[in-house]
Amino acid sequence: MKAAAKRSRRDTIRAQLADLKMPGALEALDEVLSGVDGGGLTPTEAIETLLGAQITLRNNRRLQAAMRSSRLPAVKTLADFDFSFQPSIKREQIDSLHELGFVERKENVIFLGPLGVGKTHLAISLAIASAESGRRVYYGTLADLITSLEEAQAAGTLKQRLKVLTHPSLLVVDEIGYLPVAPTGAMLFFQLMSRRYERASTVLTSNKPFEEWGDVFGDDVMAAALIDRLLHHCHIVNIRGNSYRMRQHSELWQALQTPDLEEAKTT
Template sequence: MKAAEKIQMYLKVLKLQQIAEVYPDEAEKAAKAKRSYQDFLLRLLEQQVNARIEGSINRQIRSAGFPAIKHLEEFDFSFQPKLDEKLLRELAGLQFLNESKNILFLGPPGVGKTHLAIALGLKACQARKRVLFYTAEALTQMLAADDITGNLQKRLVSLSRIDLLVIDELGYLELSQKTATLFFQLISKRYERGSIIITSNKPFEEWGVIFQDDVVAAAILDRLLHHSYTFYIQGNSYRMKNIRPK
């Protein structure tokens, strides 16, 4: 077996796939440029490390469960001129995660709440933070199922340990008293332990209707708003802006 073949075999055994892919070209370039062995090895290792980081980020993005990929850079702030663009770009620096602060986006359908929530979640994934995205309906259904099977506490502990929990569409459907209680348990478990981003079409004064209990709603809001940023987004729907009446 030739030396080049042995190198490829050993790289695959060591699971250094990226080096295995670039080694022949890098070896040829190094020989032509008369690079040192140290420089040649450094270039190979840099590409392997970068590939692993990229792979880790891509896996995190997939496991987060985003319904779509949305970037902050794609958001049309000119369509929502009253939105605090400067603050949102500061939040994209993710300091709010280090401080376990929450972010709430409130407003009617179609104004960009979910886009912004996903965009910040994506920034967190790119920083190699653990992120999970759920609609409020899917989340509460999951908690209710866990409660029935006896896995609720295990689930709450698991959800309390991730860096960022994104809950979308809170308020589109009213919760039962049981699921409202389960939602409260989750918020309490994450209180001052990890950040939450919530989007809702309902103002805070209507959250008692969502949870069918003003006391539970007040307790949830108390914990969410203690350390938080709230954005009230008004205006027309993005999805409707290009539709012309016939």
């Protein structure tokens, strides 16, 4: 093909990509075409690379928008997770959850385990994968979510707040069990979970086994009804192991795990 004809083709493709609002592909175009001209890329690979560049840009933009609107506290991804540190976790189960079929089916996920084992990390990475797929996500600790519901109730806007929190395809409820919940807060949270039941997925984390949720929510009957709804369509990930935060301090970790720590300190 003559150089001038080649240039005009490129200009047409540039205009088409701009028209289609594909800046990622537009930016990659020259490099991809040089790859084809130099023989380094087959036409199929070139198309794949071009579309891949656009998808990467789109996913990054979705993630940035989600980070602004979802209140996710950090970026934690599956790629950053070291499975060798936590052998109790079945990698296939976590990989398969990241394919997001559970969000499609409006099922829940619960990460249970002691502190520092990666519950929040994996809950966030599921939220990020969902955000990248274009779904609306929202993050809150149980305490934050209850506070926001209580404030809405006091302001007479509870109905709207419940609607806002029912809307996301994936809601993360982090840190169930660290702070006790007052009875009114527990009822509000129960209302939220009842609304989301079979309508949208919730990913929850807790350091307490289900048997202790009655104490957390201050009401055994309400906790049982809540667990009944949550577990109806649910993937449970039970993590056992040491805190990743303490991995460089394994002796201190062992000491913290022993009940006679006070005694050990004074001797």
